[in-house]
Amino acid sequence: MPMSFPRCTRPLLALLIASAVALPGQAGERGGPGTGPNVFQGKHLPFENGFRVYIVSNMAGMGAAVDMKEVMAGTEAGAPAQTNTASFADYEGRFRSLLTQEANAAVRGARLGGARSFVVGDAHPGNSFGNILPWELDSAVVLVRGFPRPIFMISGLDSTFGTLMFDGAVASAGSKGILPHTFGFDAFSVNGKPLNEVAISALIAGEMRVSVSMVAGDDAAIEETRAMLPNGFVGIITKYAVGRQAGITYSPVRVRQMIAAGAAEAVRREKAGAFAPFKMDKPYRVEFTVQSSMSDDVVGQIAAMSGFTLEKTGLRSFRFTTESARQIGYLIDAMQPWVTR
Amino acid sequence: MNCHARIPRAALVAATMLVLASPLAAQGTGRGAAWGGGGAVPVTPPPPLGDADTLPPDKYFGVTENDLARTKLEKLVKPGGFAVYIVTDMEGLAGVVNNGREMSNGRSGNSPDHQRFRQELTDELNAAIAGARRGGATQFFVVEGHGANNFRNVLVDKVDSAAMLLRGWPRPNVMETGVNSRMNLMMVVGNHPNAGTPGIIAHSYALGGPMTVNGMKLNESGISAFIGAEFGVPLGMVSGDDSYAAEMKEAFPSAEVVTVKIALSGSGGAMMPLPRVHAQIKAAATKAVQRAKAGQVKLVTFSKPYHVAWCIRNTFAQPVYEVMAKPQGFTLTPDTAAGPRCFTYDTNKAEDIGTIMNLVEWAALKP
Ligand SMILES: [Zn+2]
Numbered sequence: 001m002p003m004s005f006p007r008c009t010r011p012l013l014a015l016l017i018a019s020a021v022a023l024p025g026q027a028g029e030r031g032g033p034g035t036g037p038n039v040f041q042g043k044h045l046p047f048e049n050g051f052r053v054y055i056v057s058n059m060a061g062m063g064a065a066v067d068m069k070e071v072m073a074g075t076e077a078g079a080p081a082q083t084n085t086a087s088f089a090d091y092e093g094r095f096r097s098l099l100t101q102e103a104n105a106a107v108r109g110a111r112l113g114g115a116r117s118f119v120v121g122d123a124h125p126g127n128s129f130g131n132i133l134p135w136e137l138d139s140a141v142v143l144v145r146g147f148p149r150p151i152f153m154i155s156g157l158d159s160t161f162g163t164l165m166f167d168g169a170v171a172s173a174g175s176k177g178i179l180p181h182t183f184g185f186d187a188f189s190v191n192g193k194p195l196n197e198v199a200i201s202a203l204i205a206g207e208m209r210v211s212v213s214m215v216a217g218d219d220a221a222i223e224e225t226r227a228m229l230p231n232g233f234v235g236i237i238t239k240y241a242v243g244r245q246a247g248i249t250y251s252p253v254r255v256r257q258m259i260a261a262g263a264a265e266a267v268r269r270e271k272a273g274a275f276a277p278f279k280m281d282k283p284y285r286v287e288f289t290v291q292s293s294m295s296d297d298v299v300g301q302i303a304a305m306s307g308f309t310l311e312k313t314g315l316r317s318f319r320f321t322t323e324s325a326r327q328i329g330y331l332i333d334a335m336q337p338w339v340t341r
Numbered sequence: 342m343n344c345h346a347r348i349p350r351a352a353l354v355a356a357t358m359l360v361l362a363s364p365l366a367a368q369g370t371g372r373g374a375a376w377g378g379g380g381a382v383p384v385t386p387p388p389p390l391g392d393a394d395t396l397p398p399d400k401y402f403g404v405t406e407n408d409l410a411r412t413k414l415e416k417l418v419k420p421g422g423f424a425v426y427i428v429t430d431m432e433g434l435a436g437v438v439n440n441g442r443e444m445s446n447g448r449s450g451n452s453p454d455h456q457r458f459r460q461e462l463t464d465e466l467n468a469a470i471a472g473a474r475r476g477g478a479t480q481f482f483v484v485e486g487h488g489a490n491n492f493r494n495v496l497v498d499k500v501d502s503a504a505m506l507l508r509g510w511p512r513p514n515v516m517e518t519g520v521n522s523r524m525n526l527m528m529v530v531g532n533h534p535n536a537g538t539p540g541i542i543a544h545s546y547a548l549g550g551p552m553t554v555n556g557m558k559l560n561e562s563g564i565s566a567f568i569g570a571e572f573g574v575p576l577g578m579v580s581g582d583d584s585y586a587a588e589m590k591e592a593f594p595s596a597e598v599v600t601v602k603i604a605l606s607g608s609g610g611a612m613m614p615l616p617r618v619h620a621q622i623k624a625a626a627t628k629a630v631q632r633a634k635a636g637q638v639k640l641v642t643f644s645k646p647y648h649v650a651w652c653i654r655n656t657f658a659q660p661v662y663e664v665m666a667k668p669q670g671f672t673l674t675p676d677t678a679a680g681p682r683c684f685t686y687d688t689n690k691a692e693d694i695g696t697i698m699n700l701v702e703w704a705a706l707k708p
Contacts, residue, residue, distance in 0.1 A: 064497040064506075064508075066493065066508055066509035067491050067493055067509055069490075069491070070493070089451070089456070090490070090493070094496070094497065094498055097498075098497070098498060176402050176406075176409070178509075180402075219413070240413045240414075240417070241402075242403060242406065242409065242410040242413060242507065242512055242513060242518060242519065243402055243403020243404070243406070243509060243510070243511050243512045243513070244401065244402040244403050244511070245403065245491065245509045245510060245511065246403050246492070246507070246508065246509030246510060246511060246512035246518075247507075247508065247509060248410075248413060248414060248417065248482075248505055248506070248507050248519070249497070249505060249506045249507075249508060250505055251497065251500060251501070251502040251503070251504060251505075251506075252497055252498055252502075253502035254502055
């Protein structure tokens with residue numbers, strides 16, 4: 001909830017992407033080449049047999065949630081000491097558990113559809129990317145949590161996975177969705193085409209020949225993602241946006257039913273070859289505008305990041321060209337620690 | 342609704358004003374006593390107005406988008422069923438007397454009583470849904486109308502799973518978001534008596550007294566019904582204290598009215614046992630749906646153009662008041678005879694009044 005943090009209204013979304021504990025200056029293991037060599041980039045998750053599903057759990061897009069205080073712990077970087085602990089009790093006391101149950105519903109559905117190996121990535125910055133309760137999670141799941149980590153939206157994804165699912169998606173920065181944002185950007189496009197967080201992740205996954213089969217989120221996010229990912233997916237609308245922090249919401253029980261059914265259908269259709277990896281023409285011409293809540297000083301530091309050749313195209317806008325979508329992921333990793341600052 | 346029970350800036354302004362000019366506290370009605378009676382509130386100068394105060398309401402998604410909300414809600418109503426539109430508030434719940442710790446998290450940032458009364462809100466709401474279902478209703482759209490915790494007080498994991506919630510803030514027409522002609526019946530749970538009425542936590546939005554439409558006083562529920570009536574949605578069931586019950590019986594004679602407590606002051610009263618209240622709400626909701634289906638719930642309408650009059654509460658600091666006095670897109674007529682902060686507005690569209698009240702809330706509560 002913005003009022004508990006410095007610089008309120010516009011940077012609302014900054015907070016969402018918030019919260020790496022480490023400071024940008026501490027580089028080293030941050031994830032991207034912009035911050036020096038990273039020994040973690042080449043790591044793989046243990047191989048498992050059977051159809052593998054990677055589920056991105058993104059709390060801001062989960063069912064029922066509409067407000068920052070439901071999806072942030074209040075202890076993230078940038079939050080002042082006098083945070084409203086009772087409001088954050090919604091995060092601690094209800095929404096983390098509901099989030100975990102949603103992930104379980106996706107796993108249950110995917111299993112019904114024929115999947116046998118499950119990874120859930122906790123991709124939301126609340127509590128430093130540690131929102132899901134490991135002790136309430138389906139016992140078959142390998143959970144990816146914490147920050148930093150390489151390409152944090154889909155850390156550990158590789159070509160052994162059969163499909164990628166998003167629960168839940170958020171609409172891009174500036175759109176009429178619930179808690180809309182796109183990482184730390186006010187605008188982001190590849191080859192002139194605007195991409196949201198799901199589509200950016202889908203592009204990186206596409207290079208690993210993994211396609212997106214299910215996206216759950218608010219109506220604005222689903223509609224927008226349909227336009228961005230022409231190869232289709234099972235879309236599950238769990239809430240309808242009627243304000244930036246307001247929505248018409250289904251009960252969590254209904255949401256879990258919808259997500260389980262959607263995940264089952266997604267795996268079946270994926271196995272039947274209904275979806276194709278998302279691809280764009282190379283080289284990728286990436287253009288972005290840094291979100292307005294970041295200071296000029298930070299914009300200067302972003303401009304000077306080593307490892308990326310950024311061309312400044314405006315006061316807060318940059319362009320870079322790359323042959324590898326992973327580089328986009330590393331760029332987002334490298335910027336993440338500044339997002340709340 | 343309690344329009345200044347939660348946000349530090351607005352609340353500090355309000356709390357400060359309360360100490361400086363405390364006729365409200367002295368009346369003991371609880372009105373405006375944002376933090377449970379002004380005595381302990383330190384006198385702090387209002388913080389400077391920040392960024393948010395210069396942001397026009399239509400630049401913030403959710404303040405003015407009535408049509409978008411209505412279109413989305415209409416699509417969710419399944420034809421052939423019976424849809425109930427339930428407005429919820431908290432001041433009129435069974436057991437509630439205190440506008441401070443019971444109605445919001447208060448200054449400490451944590452109030453177990455507020456959390457517990459969120460459960461009571463959910464219990465009374467579930468009773469209304471269960472009763473309505475028994476009467477033949479098939480869909481339940483629930484409006485979060487109480488301002489504390491950013492209009493998110495119903496416990497999402499405890500509410501009847503058939504309900505859809507309209508929750509969060511800012512949200513267009515916050516107590517009547519998206520109401521439309523596909524709704525069959527309106528109900529109100531937990532609302533409170535009008536400003537100036539001797540009842541528990543009596544108030545009306547951010548107003549200093551009752552709003553009138555064509556000279557008739559309407560409390561918050563009355564305003565919701567006034568707007569709902571324009572879409573043909575009658576008011577079938579309400580619950581609150583005895584003072585509120587008397588107001589509602591007079592204005593809406595065909596509505597079922599549940600009295601959950603007897604006011605003995607603005608912040609004290611005799612509480613009916615909670616289980617009894619839940620049973621009564623359930624029974625009343627059943628009866629309301631059955632009577633609505635039999636065409637026995639009358640739509641209360643007013644002649645057009647509506648002549649609407651209200652005064653802004655005098656506890657709001659001047660800069661906040663000035664925004665309230667000029668709701669974006671509306672030109673109000675000052676009514677100096679009625680008071681220095683009084684206005685009239687003539688319109689053929691009841692929903693405009695909801696929008697104006699929403700803009701007044703926006704001035705007080707901006708994120
Ligand atoms: Zn209220």
